[in-house]
Amino acid sequence: MAPTAQSKHGNQIAKPNGTNASFNPFYSPPPAVDFTEDYEYNKYKPTFPKVDWEPLTEFEVSDRGLRADPAKKALLSAATKVDHITPAIGTRLQGLDLRQLSDTQKDELALLVAERSVVVFEDQAISIHEQLELARSFGPLHKHATTAVPAEPGLEEVHVVYSDGSRPPDTTAYSQLELFHSDVTYEIQPPGTTSLKLISSPSVGGDTLWSSGYALYSSLSPFFQKYLESLSALHSAAEQAQGSRAAGTHVRREEIETIHPVVRVHPVTGWKSVFVNPGFTRKIVGVPKAESDAVLTFLFRQISENAEFQVRVRWSKNQVVFWDNRVKIVALTLCYIRFFPRKRHALRATPQAEKPLSVQEIAKDRQKEIWKSLGYDPDKQARGGTEASNDLVKAKVYND
Numbered sequence: 001m002a003p004t005a006q007s008k009h010g011n012q013i014a015k016p017n018g019t020n021a022s023f024n025p026f027y028s029p030p031p032a033v034d035f036t037e038d039y040e041y042n043k044y045k046p047t048f049p050k051v052d053w054e055p056l057t058e059f060e061v062s063d064r065g066l067r068a069d070p071a072k073k074a075l076l077s078a079a080t081k082v083d084h085i086t087p088a089i090g091t092r093l094q095g096l097d098l099r100q101l102s103d104t105q106k107d108e109l110a111l112l113v114a115e116r117s118v119v120v121f122e123d124q125a126i127s128i129h130e131q132l133e134l135a136r137s138f139g140p141l142h143k144h145a146t147t148a149v150p151a152e153p154g155l156e157e158v159h160v161v162y163s164d165g166s167r168p169p170d171t172t173a174y175s176q177l178e179l180f181h182s183d184v185t186y187e188i189q190p191p192g193t194t195s196l197k198l199i200s201s202p203s204v205g206g207d208t209l210w211s212s213g214y215a216l217y218s219s220l221s222p223f224f225q226k227y228l229e230s231l232s233a234l235h236s237a238a239e240q241a242q243g244s245r246a247a248g249t250h251v252r253r254e255e256i257e258t259i260h261p262v263v264r265v266h267p268v269t270g271w272k273s274v275f276v277n278p279g280f281t282r283k284i285v286g287v288p289k290a291e292s293d294a295v296l297t298f299l300f301r302q303i304s305e306n307a308e309f310q311v312r313v314r315w316s317k318n319q320v321v322f323w324d325n326r327v328k329i330v331a332l333t334l335c336y337i338r339f340f341p342r343k344r345h346a347l348r349a350t351p352q353a354e355k356p357l358s359v360q361e362i363a364k365d366r367q368k369e370i371w372k373s374l375g376y377d378p379d380k381q382a383r384g385g386t387e388a389s390n391d392l393v394k395a396k397v398y399n400d
């Protein structure tokens with residue numbers, strides 16, 4: 001029986017019985033991993049523990065970016081260089097040590113990540129335990145139901161990205177477009193201020209592409225924007241779980257499907273972002289299938305093909321990248337596995353954020369209430385509201 005969708009946003013719906021065999025090749029099956037080689041990070045190599053976790057339930061979160069000074073002076077003035085990589089997305093900060101950030105700087109980092117979607121720090125000594133602690137200050141940490149966790153016990157909140165060339169990607173099974181995803185958007189409260197640290201880097205290849213949902217929204221005509229704002233989409237964990245089972249690894253939490261708004265409003269910036277991704281968004285609910293397919297295909301192609309919305313980051317060992325999973329869609333380029341089979345190893349900490357807010361839900365009064373509850377004068381402090389702020393992104397994309 002096909003899953004029955006409910007129309008309310010963020011509502012988990014019946015467990016799917018999907019039979020679509022395609023799944024994100026990036027996540028499974030697990031590579032054949034050699035734990036005996038002479039390598040400093042054997043303890044962080046991928047494992048798939050046989051444990052069972054309860055379904056996730058809803059909780060309140062307050063984004064620390066809401067407390068930040070809009071000018072972000074404490075953070076930006078401490079950096080030796082602030083480099084905006086593209087007009088729409090991506091900033092590189094130099095001269096900062098993530099282990100030394102003050103609470104004020106952490107608030108400002110949350111705001112900067114919310115505004116720029118991707119923020120890059122090079123050469124960071126931060127350990128995975130410190131990375132988790134920092135991440136926890138942004139929200140409760142997500143434990144992934146299917147992807148690898150490090151071999152070292154007690155690190156089940158870490159998502160391991162690992163390849164060593166022993167399992168070349170099957171390019172007959174998927175395209176680069178299908179690699180674009182936002183993390184675990186099938187969850188009721190998908191992640192926000194996410195961080196990934198690369199602990200082993202190939203000398204060339206393994207770049208990551210991020211595409212901005214703000215920029216995509218801003219590029220559309222007002223009519224199409226309004227149409228998208230009225231829609232909700234189904235996000236599914238089914239294929240990822242099926243992929244894991246097919247690969248013989250244990251699914252640690254039952255897969256779910258959740259409906260979210262197609263346009264979400266970031267609670268800190270007030271900006272609107274298109275919130276669909278090829279990895280997990282399966283259909284727009286309540287419209288004819290042909291219409292859903294056409295709209296999603298258009299949006300997915302814009303995400304994957306429109307270079308104006310994207311930043312491509314070349315990694316080096318010990319680089320940390322923060323991204324706001326609410327407003328970006330990411331794809332790893334796999335050419336380092338195909339052409340230069342070298343080790344690439346990274347550790348992710350993934351704080352969960354609010355249940356995605358639709359344009360209707362974030363009506364200005366609600367925004368003002370949030371500001372008031374934080375002790376701000378809502379008329380003076382609100383950062384633009386949704387309309388004005390998206391003009392800013394538009395300006396960034398088109399006028400710079």
Ligand SMILES: O=C(O)CCC(=O)C(=O)O
Pocket residue numbers: 159161183196207208330331332346348
């Ligand atoms: O390894 C990367 O660069 C990207 C990883 C990724 O897409 C993820 O953690 O969701």
